[in-house]
Amino acid sequence: MSRPDAALTRRTIRRHQLREIVPLADTTIYDMEQRGEFPQRFYLTSRCVVWDLAEVEAWVEERRQASRAKAINRAPSPDVHQRKTRPVKH
Template sequence: MQAKTSRTLINKKKLLAMIPLCERTIYNLEQRGEFPRRIALTSRNVAWDLADVEQWIETRKSSGIQAARPGMGA
């Protein structure tokens, strides 16, 4: 018997509170497969799996990716 796992879904407002990126950037990351995909709940309402978003944050923290400093050139 498979263990039942409960999933917590978050709406766009909560996602944007967690991830300080604009909606367009998040959408572009999703399209490139670099961010958890949104889940269509209805034709006008979407959500994200909280565990997937938290995993994405942890991966970013441990990846060592560093943003270029302003004026340093990339």
């Protein structure tokens, strides 16, 4: 038996497998998909949603490279002077 060419075999992953690779909330992933910042899901059947594993892995690698190049802006630290109340000390 000969193995099929690697370029011809495409793996898909379901939501629970995606969560193991990309630890983001479902709504965050959905929003990123809508903005074109994350690989698009597609339906195998009316009830089965999947992502292309190669696209997800490429996205993760892209994010890794951007992080190393300091191209991803980090969220700002909260301004504690804008607090309306002070934390309670016990």
